[in-house]
Amino acid sequence: MLKKLLPVVALSAALIGIPGQGVADDDPIRIGSFLSVSGPASYLGDPQRKTLELFIERINENGGVLGRELEWQYYDDAGAANEARTFARRLIAQDRSDIVIGGTTTGATMAAAELFQRQQVPFISLAGAVVVVEPVKEWVFKTPETDRMAARQVFADMQQRGISKIGLISGTGGFGASGREQAHKVADEFGIEIVMDETYSPDDSDMTAQLTRIRGNDEVEAIFNFDFGQAPAIVTRNYADLGIELPLYQSHGVASEGYLDLAGSAAEGVRLPVSPILVAELLPDSDPQKAPAMEYLEAYRAEYGEKPSAFGGYSYDALMLAVDAIERAGSTDPQAVRDALEATSDFQGVTGTFNMGPDDHMGLDIESSFRMVEIKDGTWSLLDQ
Numbered sequence: 428m429l430k431k432l433l434p435v436v437a438l439s440a441a442l443i444g445i446p447g448q449g450v451a452d453d454d455p456i457r458i459g460s461f462l463s464v465s466g467p468a469s470y471l472g473d474p475q476r477k478t479l480e481l482f483i484e485r486i487n488e489n490g491g492v493l494g495r496e497l498e499w500q501y502y503d504d505a506g507a508a509n510e511a512r513t514f515a516r517r518l519i520a521q522d523r524s525d526i527v528i529g530g531t532t533t534g535a536t537m538a539a540a541e542l543f544q545r546q547q548v549p550f551i552s553l554a555g556a557v558v559v560v561e562p563v564k565e566w567v568f569k570t571p572e573t574d575r576m577a578a579r580q581v582f583a584d585m586q587q588r589g590i591s592k593i594g595l596i597s598g599t600g601g602f603g604a605s606g607r608e609q610a611h612k613v614a615d616e617f618g619i620e621i622v623m624d625e626t627y628s629p630d631d632s633d634m635t636a637q638l639t640r641i642r643g644n645d646e647v648e649a650i651f652n653f654d655f656g657q658a659p660a661i662v663t664r665n666y667a668d669l670g671i672e673l674p675l676y677q678s679h680g681v682a683s684e685g686y687l688d689l690a691g692s693a694a695e696g697v698r699l700p701v702s703p704i705l706v707a708e709l710l711p712d713s714d715p716q717k718a719p720a721m722e723y724l725e726a727y728r729a730e731y732g733e734k735p736s737a738f739g740g741y742s743y744d745a746l747m748l749a750v751d752a753i754e755r756a757g758s759t760d761p762q763a764v765r766d767a768l769e770a771t772s773d774f775q776g777v778t779g780t781f782n783m784g785p786d787d788h789m790g791l792d793i794e795s796s797f798r799m800v801e802i803k804d805g806t807w808s809l810l811d812q
Contacts, residue, residue, distance in 0.1 A: 459524030655680030
């Protein structure tokens with residue numbers, strides 16, 4: 428059964444045209460979104476909604492794009508793949524979106540991606556798994572760093588600390604499963620051996636048994652948890668309750684204040700890779716991500732009275748990439764916008780520097796898009812890299 432549709436947010440008073448009718452110069456540019464604003468992924472989807480709402484309004488206040496206002500419509504898929512697919516259909520057929528930004532989770536994105544492919548509508552995903560863009564899908568792009576990049580960043584830190592044998596624990600949902608797969612694929616590059624491999628389902632409320640089994644293996648030198656949502660906080664609390672003294676790593680799937688709140692003091696000492704936006708105020712002025720990250724952070728904090736998360740940053744970058752592509756295309760013609768997105772070069776976002784191409788519909792590199800942090804005194808502490 429479908430969740431109740433969230434009220435449509437319309438930043439323009441213009442009416443949507445009749446399908447098949449030519450686009451007038453003063454017609455709004457229609458941006459559609461399906462986001463996980465409620466449900467288990469809400470701490471990812473809520474800052475994405477707030478970000479899009481804030482910056483679309485600001486763009487309109489400054490004259491819009493190509494002299495046309497942006498009209499935004501979004502639906503809350505509550506993290507359910509079947510609802511994401513339903514809303515994607517609606518955004519294409521009923522709302523006639525010129526471009527779609529959304530897919531908070533990997534499951535939601537993958538449920539809808541084929542529809543955008545088939546109907547040839549440019550789509551920028553906000554999901555982390557590498558499967559979103561590998562293999563390349565002509566009409567699908569993404570802004571978050573991939574799970575493969577996160578695994579490499581974590582393993583590089585382990586290698587630096589002389590860690591060679593680890594226990595891996597991951598969720599069986601889309602992001603966790605993909606992250607587990609990528610961790611296995613790249614571990615050898617860093618001399619890492621995964622000697623314990625445990626999983627849990629998205630609905631599990633306690634991972635003590637899995638962590639106890641990992642602790643029972645004397646070879647394990649560190650634990651790496653790959654997942655998003657509330658589950659990693661549960662893993663972190665269970666880890667602390669068991670008194671495990673091994674280093675604990677998380678993926679970028681927990682890069683938000685929400686994780687700190689849920690995990691509490693149990694997260695002390697946890698290491699993970701994060702987007703620059705999360706540590707913007709700690710970056711040196713020479714860091715190319717400092718200026719765009721601070722601009723976004725200050726605007727978001729002024730509007731909502733809270734710090735943004737990396738997940739809000741992904742939607743900010745997606746919106747700005749969409750605007751940049753439409754401006755370079757000089758129209759909302761789907762093929763022209765798609766081609767402009769694919770030709771994105773040296774675009775400075777808050778997540779990193781985007782350089783896309785026919786073989787890369789994300790365009791980020793590890794150096795510009797990740798910073799390694801350790802949680803100290805309940806907040807992020809930037810590590811030397």
